[in-house]
Amino acid sequence: MSSQVDLYNSTYGNFENDIMAEIRCETYGQDIGQNSWITVEEYDQFYSWLNFSSDMNKKQVLEVASGSGGPTLYLAEKYKCQITGIDINEQGLNRAQQTAHDLKLSNASFKFTDMNKQVPFNDNSFDGILCMDSMNHFVDRLHVLREWYRILKPKGRVVFTDPVVITGSVSNRELALRSSIGFFIFVPLSDTKDFINKAGFKLHLCQDVTGNIELTSSRWYKARQSRCDQLIKIEGEERFNGLQNFAKTVHHLTSERRLSRFVFLAEKE
Template sequence: MSATRVDLFDSTYRHFASEVLTDIRREAFGDDIGQNSWLTLDEYDRFIAWLNLRPDEHVLEVACGSGGPARYLAQQTDCRVCGLDSNEYAVGTATRMGTQDAVTFIHADANDPLPFANGEFDAVVCVDSMNHFPNRLSVLWEWHRVMRSGARAVFTDPVVVTGPVTNEQFAIRSSIGTFVFVPQDVNEQLIELAGFRLILQQDVTSNAALVAGRWYRARERHRNELLSSEGRHRFEGLQEFFATVHRLASERRLSRIAYLVEKPATT
């Protein structure tokens, strides 16, 4: 099958609460907090701990998806969380699944200037979406602008090029939307250019390989239900996508790297 555009996000967020997708998330992630990435709960707890948050601080989650991780973060830290996503179905799902005083969601594109004041946030979180931002340096500049002095941000890039990848594999890996692939050291350079200090980076490729493999197998187990709801083209296209993610991550040809950065405190 040649790689063509496959809808992962719109249909997934429109039907996020369906029984079959809920079952698949449980099988793929183990603990389902409403994520739609390569994030597992133990990994998210680790990322949250890196931010050194205090109660009532204000956190921005860029590319919040269904809002589940934002709600979880608020519950675990007693912080206020604003989730932002460019997908209207994601924001609609996040709102329908329930908001609370500490959690809000807005529809906005993180590629554009953010609709927030300078220094408004005490932390920024962005899981597995940095690869969707064509002008990554501008995005990082905006994060720097809306973060207070001394604040931290954590983000993951799931498609750092660390080995040989064919043009067809690139096409399949990016079949679900806009993708930007970068080689090693580019994120580190952009972090510095944006005015951040790199505190920590960690190879978290194994989680992408694990979750992609589980996701593929869970969808195979629910093949008949998914064929009925998705149609053959979307089902087979997404299966090819998940199989390719699993293979490239398992072989460390496309790596997933987590970065913890800090906006230096002013003196």
């Protein structure tokens, strides 16, 4: 079985390292400080699904699991929305807050918030919610969806991805490698749809977007492998090898469509 490997603390701690920036550029094409599987093109598309037609600067958006804040700040700068990023990683939040300050983006804020609990926002607070490649880290998916429903305004929309939907035969070793970076929960596609309905949402879209993770996982592995000596000095050999095995497993499972990534668009009626 695979041992746990640290992705987030070390990534956030070395975020500004030139090597890490080069890897992000090669992985995503455009570096906005992301560390999930999402490219800028996909991010813009998902944001457009929130269906904001006017008064963009008045829209209240919540980004769940915002990490070090890069994508959140990208939206704040490009679309001028009022956006709040929430996460439980202190290093990521500190990095996000510092970057927002450096960029003088007063329309972006960040808050320590555990999505597994009741979140500290009033009912009907947000026009839209985004959660990219992190739904699989929350213990109770129905609870999370009910909280999102509560804090969304009427007709508000949520877009989230689940990057670990089992769609084929997967061994226990492969599951251990895929979940080696932290807590994971693997939820059947039908259950997620059922939870969306139980929470009160209308499901508008459920779409397979595995192609993006297949591509970015391969790029990430290759970009890191070509800098193995430099990364071992930064990360240590054990962590470097652990993350390479993780990336290789992600690509292997997604390229064979045994583990898939889906995006969901739902609306509060």
